[in-house]
Each structure stands twice: as structure tokens, then as C-alpha cells.
Amino acid sequence: xxxxxxSSIMGVVWHLAKRAIFLVITFILAIYATVVIANGGGRVDxxxxxxxxxxxxxxxxxxxxxxxxxxxxxxxxxNISYNSIIEAQGLNEPFFQKxxxxxxxxxxxxxxxxxxxxxxxxxxxxxDIIFERLPRSLVLFTVANVVAAVFGIWLGLWMARxxxxxxxxxxxxxxxxxxxxxxxxxxxxxxxxxxxxxKVFPAGGLTSxxxxxxxxxxxxxxxxxAAGLLxxxxxxxxxxxxxxxxxxxxxxGAGAALLLVWGxxxxxxxxxxxxxxxxxxAAAVAFSVFGSWSYTTRNLVLQVMDEDFVFAAxxxxxxxxxxxxxxxxxxxxxxxxxxxxxxxxxxxxGAIITETVFQYPGLGLLFYEAISLFDAPVxxxxxxxxxxxxxxxxxxxxxxxxxxxxxxxxxxx
Amino acid sequence: xxISAPIGLKAAFLEAARTKSGLAATAMLGFLILLAVLxxxxxxxxxxxxxxxxxxxxxxxxxxxxxxSEVFTGKRQPRTVIIPPAGxxxxxxxxxxxxxxxxxxxxxxxLKQSFDFQADAFPSxxxxxxxxxxxxxxxxxRSWLTRPDGQEVQLFEDTPSLRASNVSQFRPADVxxxxxxxxxxxxxxxxxxANVKQWLISNNVxxxxxxxxxxxxxxxxxxxxxxxxxLLMAQLNHSMLDPRTAQVLKxxxxxxxxxxxxxxxxxxxxxxxxxxxxxxxxxxDDQRRDLLIALLWGAPVALAFGLAGALATVLIQTLLxxxxxxxxxxxxxxxxxxxxxxxxxxxxxxxxxxxxxYRPSLILILFILVVFGVVGATTKVTRSIVxxxxxxxxxxxxxxxxASRGRILFRYILPRVMPYTxxxxxxxxxxxxxxxxxxxxxxxxxPNLPTWGQLLGNAYGAGPAIFYTFWWWxxxxxxxxIFTTVAFALxxxxxxxxxxxxxxxx
Numbered sequence: 016x017x018x019x020x021x022s023s024i025m026g027v028v029w030h031l032a033k034r035a036i037f038l039v040i041t042f043i044l045a046i047y048a049t050v051v052i053a054n055g056g057g058r059v060d061x062x063x064x065x066x067x068x069x070x071x072x073x074x075x076x077x078x079x080x081x082x083x084x085x086x087x088x089x090x091x092x093x094n095i096s097y098n099s100i101i102e103a104q105g106l107n108e109p110f111f112q113k114x115x116x117x118x119x120x121x122x123x124x125x126x127x128x129x130x131x132x133x134x135x136x137x138x139x140x141x142x143d144i145i146f147e148r149l150p151r152s153l154v155l156f157t158v159a160n161v162v163a164a165v166f167g168i169w170l171g172l173w174m175a176r177x178x179x180x181x182x183x184x185x186x187x188x189x190x191x192x193x194x195x196x197x198x199x200x201x202x203x204x205x206x207x208x209x210x211x212x213x214k215v216f217p218a219g220g221l222t223s224x225x226x227x228x229x230x231x232x233x234x235x236x237x238x239x240x241a242a243g244l245l246x247x248x249x250x251x252x253x254x255x256x257x258x259x260x261x262x263x264x265x266x267x268g269a270g271a272a273l274l275l276v277w278g279x280x281x282x283x284x285x286x287x288x289x290x291x292x293x294x295x296x297a298a299a300v301a302f303s304v305f306g307s308w309s310y311t312t313r314n315l316v317l318q319v320m321d322e323d324f325v326f327a328a329x330x331x332x333x334x335x336x337x338x339x340x341x342x343x344x345x346x347x348x349x350x351x352x353x354x355x356x357x358x359x360x361x362x363x364x365g366a367i368i369t370e371t372v373f374q375y376p377g378l379g380l381l382f383y384e385a386i387s388l389f390d391a392p393v394x395x396x397x398x399x400x401x402x403x404x405x406x407x408x409x410x411x412x413x414x415x416x417x418x419x420x421x422x423x424x425x426x427x428x
Numbered sequence: 429x430x431i432s433a434p435i436g437l438k439a440a441f442l443e444a445a446r447t448k449s450g451l452a453a454t455a456m457l458g459f460l461i462l463l464a465v466l467x468x469x470x471x472x473x474x475x476x477x478x479x480x481x482x483x484x485x486x487x488x489x490x491x492x493x494x495x496x497s498e499v500f501t502g503k504r505q506p507r508t509v510i511i512p513p514a515g516x517x518x519x520x521x522x523x524x525x526x527x528x529x530x531x532x533x534x535x536x537x538x539l540k541q542s543f544d545f546q547a548d549a550f551p552s553x554x555x556x557x558x559x560x561x562x563x564x565x566x567x568x569x570r571s572w573l574t575r576p577d578g579q580e581v582q583l584f585e586d587t588p589s590l591r592a593s594n595v596s597q598f599r600p601a602d603v604x605x606x607x608x609x610x611x612x613x614x615x616x617x618x619x620x621x622a623n624v625k626q627w628l629i630s631n632n633v634x635x636x637x638x639x640x641x642x643x644x645x646x647x648x649x650x651x652x653x654x655x656x657x658x659l660l661m662a663q664l665n666h667s668m669l670d671p672r673t674a675q676v677l678k679x680x681x682x683x684x685x686x687x688x689x690x691x692x693x694x695x696x697x698x699x700x701x702x703x704x705x706x707x708x709x710x711x712x713d714d715q716r717r718d719l720l721i722a723l724l725w726g727a728p729v730a731l732a733f734g735l736a737g738a739l740a741t742v743l744i745q746t747l748l749x750x751x752x753x754x755x756x757x758x759x760x761x762x763x764x765x766x767x768x769x770x771x772x773x774x775x776x777x778x779x780x781x782x783x784x785x786y787r788p789s790l791i792l793i794l795f796i797l798v799v800f801g802v803v804g805a806t807t808k809v810t811r812s813i814v815x816x817x818x819x820x821x822x823x824x825x826x827x828x829x830x831a832s833r834g835r836i837l838f839r840y841i842l843p844r845v846m847p848y849t850x851x852x853x854x855x856x857x858x859x860x861x862x863x864x865x866x867x868x869x870x871x872x873x874x875p876n877l878p879t880w881g882q883l884l885g886n887a888y889g890a891g892p893a894i895f896y897t898f899w900w901w902x903x904x905x906x907x908x909x910i911f912t913t914v915a916f917a918l919x920x921x922x923x924x925x926x927x928x929x930x931x932x933x934x
Contacts, residue, residue, distance in 0.1 A: 037765070041772045048773065052781050059785070188449060188918070195858040195917040196910055197866070203884060203906055207899060314928070367776060368866050372888065382777060383870065386784050394781060401774040409772060 027417045034413045042406045043122065049398040050117045059391040060106055060113075063130070067100050117395065126396035131388040132381070141396040144381065149400065151221065152366055152377030155293055159300035166301070167308020168351075172339055174309060175316035187310060194306030199368040202299040206372070209295060216295045219374035222288045235286030237277035244270030253336075296373040308351075315347035322346070349419045352412060440847040443926045450922030456915035464728035476725050479717065479878050488716040489552045489703040493900050498706060506547035508704040511683065513559075513697045514539060520685075520699075526692050535567075535689035539698045542574075542682035545661065550676060553609035553703040554657045556617075556683070560588045560604075563691030570686045571606070573660055576679025579631075581660060582623045583608065586616035608656045609703075620656045628659070633666055642669065657702075711900040713883070714890050722878035723904055729790075729879050730861050730912055737794055737860035741801035742853045748803055749810025750845060754818065754837050764811070767803040775800050776866065783872030790864075790874040797863060806852050810845055817844050851923030858913035865909055880905040 054060060075081045075093060084092070101107050105116065120127065126141035133139050134147045170190075174183045210218035217223070244266055252263030281287070319325060320343060328342045329335075370379030378397060385393035444450040478484040489508055498505040514522035520539040527534055545551075560567060566587040574580045588604055606617040621643065628634045642653045654671050662668035663675040687696040710719040752763035782788065782796060817823065818841070826836050865881025867873050871889065873882050883905040887898065 037768065038772070041769045044769065045773045049778060049781075052778055052785075184448075188921070191449075191921040192914045192917050195855070195862075195913045197862050199866070199869070200862070200906055200909060203888075203902055207902055211899075367780070368869060371870070382780070386780055386870075389784075394777075398774055398777045398781075401777055402772065405772050405774060 030417060031414060035410060038406045038410055042402055043118070045402045046121050046399055047114065047118045049402070050114050050121065050395060054110065054114070054117075054391070059389070060110070062389060063104070063391070064101065064106055066130070067104075067106075068097065071097055071100070121395060121399045124399070126399065127392045129385075129390050129393045131390045132385060132393055141392050144393060145378065145396055145400055148377050148381050151375070152370070152379065155297055155375065155377060156300060156366060158293070159297040160304060162297070163301035163304035164308050167305040168312050168344075170305070171309040171312025172316060172344065174313040175320070175343075176335070176339065178313075178317055183313075187313065190306035190310040190313075192306070194303060194310070196303055197368070198296075198300040198303040199372045201302050202296060202369055202372040205295050205299050217292050218295075219372070220292055221376050222285060222292060227283055227285050227288050229285035230282070232286065234281060234284060235290065237273055237281070238290060241270045241274040241277065244273065292375075296369060296375055299373075300369060311351050312344075312347070315351055316343050319343045319347045349416055352415050352419060437843070437846045437850065440850070440923065440926050444919070444922040447922045447925055449918045449925070453915050453918035453922055456911065457919065460727055460731055460912060460915060463724065464731050467724045467728055471721055471724055475721060476878065477876070479722065480875060482715055485712075485716040485718070487701055488712050488718060489705065489707050490712065490716050491714050491898055491901075492552060492705050492707045492712055493898075494709050494711045495706040496709070497711075497900070503548035504546070505549050505706040506545065506551050506702070506704045508707065509543045509545075509551075509700075509702040511541045511543060511700040511702075513699045515697075520697070522697070524695060526694075528692075533690070533692040535687075535692060535694040537685075537687040537689065537694065537696045539685040539687075539696065540682060541700070542680050543702065544680055545676075545702075546678050547704075548676060549705050550655070550658045550661055550671075550674070551702045552657075552705045553607070553701075554660075555701045555703070556583070556606040556608065556685075557603050557699040557701075558588070558606065558685065558696060559698070560687065560694070560696045562588075562689055562694045565690040567687045567689035567694050567696070569696070570688075572684045572686075574682045574684065575661075576677055576681065577664060579627070579664065581627045584616045584619045584623070603699075608660070611656070620660075624656060624659050631664060633664060634669060638669070710904050711898075713886060713898075713901055719883065719901065719904065722883055723880070723908055725878055726880040726883070726905065726908055727912070729877060730864070730909070733790065733794060733864050734857040734861040734912070734916070737797055737801075737863075738853045738856035740798045741804070741860075742806050742849055742856050744798070744802050745804055745806035746810045746842075746845060746849045746852075749807035750814050750837060750841055752807065753811035753814030754833070754841060760811075763803060763807060767807045770800070770803050773800070776863075779863070779867065780870060780872060783867055783870070787872075790877060793864065793867060793874070797860065806849075806856075809848065809852065813845055813848060814841055817841055847923065847927055851920050851927060854916050854920035854923060857916040861909060861913055880909045 071093065075089075081089065081092070098107075105113060108116075124142055126145070129139045129141050129144060132144055134144045136143075138144070167190075170186060174186050177183050206218050209216045248263050248265070248267030248270055250263075251266055252260055277287075316339070324346075325338060325342055328338045333341075366377065366379035367382050368379070369375075370377045371383045374380065378400065381393065382397050384390075385397060445454050487508070487510060495505070495507070512519040514520040518541075520541045523538045523540075525536045556571060558569060560569065566589060569586045569588055571583040572580050573583055584606060586604070586606075607615070608617055608620050611617040611620060625634075625636075625639050629636060629639070654669055654674070658671050658674050659668060661677055661681070663677045667673040667675065683700050685696065685698050687694065689695075708718055708720050710723055713719055748763050752760045779793075779796065779800070783793070786792075788796065823836060823840060826840055831839070864873065864879060865884070868879050868881030869885040869888065871885055873879060873885075884902065887901040887905075890898075
């Protein structure tokens, strides 16, 4: 028994190790492809060289001492400075050689210096710029996707229970039609409706301008605690025997009260302001994502419902709700997780336009700013980070999958 | 994906079209296809080619909502009135008198036309265009507006320096525009304000001091002064000085030009545009373009782009998936690993990079998208279906009579996969439409062809506040994209229902 358990764990580890190696190779190839494309076969290098040339020309044109030199001497000095700058930036090497150096640097997250952009503390290092913005995007898209996933799975289960009813049909059509539309289109419509017609949410940005002074970070958490309390209250109310229902109501009420206190009593500060600004973009992302969760969940649950072990569970006299959550959802979860790899992966890169629409200063807006300013190092750095995020997402999904699906253990032994 | 009883492509189509969502999808797609066929007939491509030519749209009002939006405001909004040049029907009345006094030739030309104004709101702009022809000396050009209450206000006085050789033809370079709404300080039409001031003071409506407060400096427009067209067309009392309280004076207005020339050849022609505050079915954008044209042309472009892209990628992916599943071994491994690789490449950032560096045309964008989609999710789905089909008896039968592997693949396996392929095509079309829209939104699309994404990008580029005031510029393109993609999503869903019987009934 222990031996079997051990070897099944080894099987999982071996499988994950193989996936990890494959993903690392893919990552390296993707970065190399990006470096090649981002330099446009030397086009960006030419742009950079031209920039250096004009900058240097202007610099010397303003220098009176330089102007007094004879023309040959001027040309000689100019060439010396120009060539030294070109050499210092490594622009004189052949592209083939350079591309490996760029790739190697990118893999070490040694992303170089931006040509135009800078972080809010004026650092021009690409990694500083990116890591200043990364948490904002991570928070926004994680929260939105988690909310969408929880809501979508819950809705999918409900739809499966009421399969083929009017509710199910309506919700299926809603799910199928909402998830084809990307978040930025909803973003535009949401801004139009909620920010300008009803004026309930800000149209965009990270915080109000000028930003409010920050209070202790702990004050940013009440909404999360309240959400937890509301969820727990619902579970207690719905799952437990009726004599505990009062407890459920109590927890629900506490959650609602906390939310009210946070919203109305606690003073507005930096983090609250930020959360306020994140609601509309997060809602747009969640609205375009929940449909794929609910539709996939519904279909998989309906497929699993016909299996024998579900009949057996029902025959034991379990409540329908318990059959659904303990047997059906458990068996249906691996494909749900896999089929959503694409959704999550798309969410990362889709952020470019969503964040631009909301002027939300995360990675996506940085990408937009970088491409409009031709800031090649930032673009390469960002694509690297995007590829890294994709690889990590796919790997985490692999891990989740192998933990959820018992068959993988059996297969890979 | 469970394999049910064999179902042909045609049968799947027919059955999918019979479901409710299939019916809705068919109706929506039918409408779009009808639109795509009719639009090139109704709005010729020549009009669309003028899309980025600002001169083409100068007679449309700027940034105005659709005509039917006056239902919401409850006020009757003015439509654009164009008074064409003399010689055209409804054009200016042209009277020309030439005479000689003491050896000196004089010519007097009078151009006059009236228009009826019955709306509850003021026009958004007024522009007067004039062409003159004269000898060695410039003529004196004056213009008046006669109001329904009998008041006559002089608009401006000018001595044109541009010459037109032929009065009957308006050559753009010879036309002088007198914009009464946005006059610049150096422009003769700036006199409008001085003349209106004179007129109002002489009618005891305002005083010089009060007028000075309304217009703090000759160039000072920072205090939101009353526009010339409001003052000229408002009821003559003190409320007219505030655009919020000014009442429209309804009735017959007439515009009169007088040209006093100093030779016998002098002549002139004029044209006037009183811009409305509503336009067409969809309204106009900041470059006065009729958004309806772009909206209509967006349909065939989006349909063609989405369908071509989806057909190409899904068919290639299906073929590769089928080959991968059917032949197995090294081929299988290669295709599957490539599919994994493509899944990880950040496609959109790379596409944007390509868009910035090479400014590709619509066709090239499509080609690049197809290159980035030769393997993907469809390959995996097809492979899993083929792996199931492979074990069935009719494949065994085909093998036993000696059919080659290629023949089995194309004659037996692919036809079984095709219905799924078509479901996937329907579901892939939205992705392509949105990819194009995303690139256009960022300004990386094809600049010569208006697309829905481009309209959204233009609106967004004009400033975030645009979403508030100019809702029609944002709402209709977004609605167009959503309508089209939802139609395809519903079609895909209908297919899915037919092909996965478990979703249909329990």
C-alpha cells in the first residue's frame, strides 16, 4: 500500500518534472521569438541608432567650445563619441549574436534600461518599471477571475440541477453569448453606463487625482473579510440543519454590517480609493469570463450525472446537493480546470486593451505606453514577463490537474 | 466530446437551424449577410475610400447625435440647411448690375436666399462660403442676416484677395469660408461679434460694459461667451446673452451678400451651411464623418475577416489534429508539442509589436493571425475525436479492403469530424473579429478601411470624456461587434447542442 502510494507520488512528480522541462524550453523559445520580432530584424536597432545620432548632434550643436574646432576635428570627435555610445549599448554587434545576448539577459530578468519610460520614482530600469506595475495587474485580474470562477461554478451547478428549465436555457444562452466578448468591450459599455450616465463609479485610473493619503494597509481588508463572512454565512444557512440557521443569519448580518461600516463610516483613503477604482474593470473582466465557467461546469456536471457512481450515491439516500458537491463536482473538476487554462492565459494578454480602456496603470497600459513610445527594451521586458506569467499559469494548472485527477497518477506510474 | 450516432454535415446544419438558438443565430446572420451584400450596392466603395479625406465631409455637422435622439430631449432639433450656390435649384438668387459712371465701370452683385427655421434649438454652426471674380481691384463684399422679426444684422465686410476665374464652378482653393461660429481673430468674420454688439446695444439689450464681461479680451474665449449663431437667431431680449436661457426665434431668415465691384467683369457666388444639431441615423464623429457609413461597412469587413480567419485556422488545425491522431507516433508528438508551444506564446503582444513595426494591411494582419493559429485548441479536440473514430468498425472495414491511410483519413475520418469543425469555426469567428477590433482600437489596423474597432479607437483617442457626451460614437460600433459575435456564438451553441446529445436531453 505504502509502496503504491509512493510510486503514485513519484508518478505525479515525474509527470510534473517533464511538464516543467517542456515549459522551460517553450519559454526560452518564446523569448527568443520575441527578441527577434521586437527588433524587427534590426529595425529597432536602426531607430535607436538614429535617436543616438540626433541626440548627439543636438548636444554638440549647443556646445560653443565644440563649434570653434575645425570641421575635421569636429567630425572626428563626433565619431568617437557616437561609436563609443553604440558600442556601449551593444548596437554594433551582428543581430544574430546580439539576439542570444538579449535572450540570455531577458531570461535572467536583466531587462536593461528603458529609453523613454520611467517608474514613479524616476528609475529607468525596465525591471523597476515592470515590478512597480505587476502587483496592480496581478491583484486586478486575480480578484476578477476568482470572483468570476466562484460565481460561474455556482451558477453552472445551479443550471445543471435545473437542467432544461427556462432558467437553465436563459442562463446557458447568456453564458454562451457573454464569454465570446472580450472584457474591454464590456469596459467601454460599463464606463458609458456606470461612470457617465449613472455616475456611480469612476471611469478609470488607479486612484483619484490627487491621490488620498494612505492609512494602514489593514484598512484595505474589510471587504475581503466581509466577503468571507457573507460566503460563510450563506454556507451555514444553506448547508446546516435548520436549528443552526440563526447562526448563518448572524454571520451574514455581520458581513453586511462590516461592509456597511467600511463603506460609510471608515474614512476614504488610498487603498479604499484604489478598490473603488478597481470595481468597474474587475466587473468587466468577471462579466466576460464567468460564462465559460458556468457553461463548462453545467455541461460537465450533466455528463457526470449519468455515471453509475452518481446513481450509487443517490441510491444511498444522499441529498441531491451533497451528491452534486461531493461526487459530481469532484469528478467533473479536472476538465473544468483544463478547459479554463485558455481563459486565464487569454486574460493576461487581453489586459493590454482592458487596462488601456480603464487607464489602469498596470502591465497592459505599460505595454500600450511602451509601444506608442517605441520603447523596445520595455516591450521586450514586458513580453518576457507575459510569457513568464503564461508559463507559470499553465504549470500551476498542470499541478492542479494532477492533484485533482486520480487517473493521471494511474497513467503516469 | 462524446461521439453520438454518425451525423453528416448537412444533417447537423439542418438540425442546428431548427433549435431556438439556431433559429435566432440564422436570423441574425441572415440579416448580417443581407447587409453585407446590400451595403456595397447602397453605399459604393468610393464613398468609403474618402473616409480619411476630411474635405469630403465638411457639410456635415460636427459630433452630433442621430436625428431620432431628439425623442429623448423632447425638443425639435434643427437639421442641417444647405443653401446651394446660384444656378442650382433652391440656390441663392443672383442679381448682377454693371454700369459706367464717368468712365469708371462698376458692378453690383446681390445674392440672397431665405430659409425657414422652426427648431427649438440653435444650429451648431453657421458657415458662409464665397467665390469672387474680379479685375484689378478687389471688390467690397458685405453680408447681412435678416431675421423673422424684421431686424437686419450686418455680419461682415471683406475685400477678398483670392480670384476665381469661373463663377459657375467652385474651385476649393478659391472659396473663402466665413465661419460665423468659430471665427479666428484675424478673420473678417470676427467682425460678426463687433457687429452683433453694435446691434444689441442699439436695441438696448446690452451695454458696452456687460458685453466686455462676456468677452473679456478679443481672443478670450475662456468664459464661455454666447456663440454668434445663438445671438443671431435668439429672441431679442436680455435672456439671449446666456446660452442656457436664450429662446430660438422661429421663422424665415434670409442671408444676403452684396458685392460692390470696380470693373465690368466682377461677379460672385455664394453658398451657406447652417449646421444642425442632429444628423442621420447614427450621428457624426469629430471629423464630421457620417458614422452610418462606417457602421454599415463594418459588417462586411468584420464578416469577411472573421470568416476567412476562422475558416483558415480551424481547417488547418483540424487537418493537423486529424493527421496527429490518425498517424500517431512522432508526427503526433511533434504536432502536440507545437500546439503546447503556441499556447504559451503571448500572441497579442507579438501581434501588436508586428503592427507597430510594419503597419500591415488588413490582409496581412489576417495572414499573420493565421500563421499564429496553425495549431491550437482545435488540434487537440480533433485529435481526441479521431482517436475515438479510429477504433470504429467502418475504419476496420476500410482497412480490410485495402484502402490507403491517406484515403481513410480524407474519405472516412475527416467527414466524421467536419460537423465539429463547423461548430468550432462558428465559435472561432468572434475571436478573429475581436482580434481585428483590438488592433484597430490601438490604432494598428488598416487606416484606409473603417472598421468597428477603429471607430471605437477613434472615439477613445479623442479623449475619455468622449464616452459621456458622444455616446452614439461608442455605443453603435460596440453594439455592432457584439451583435455579430453573439450571432456566431449562438450558431456554435446550436451546433454544440446537436452534436452533444447529452446537452439536449437527459
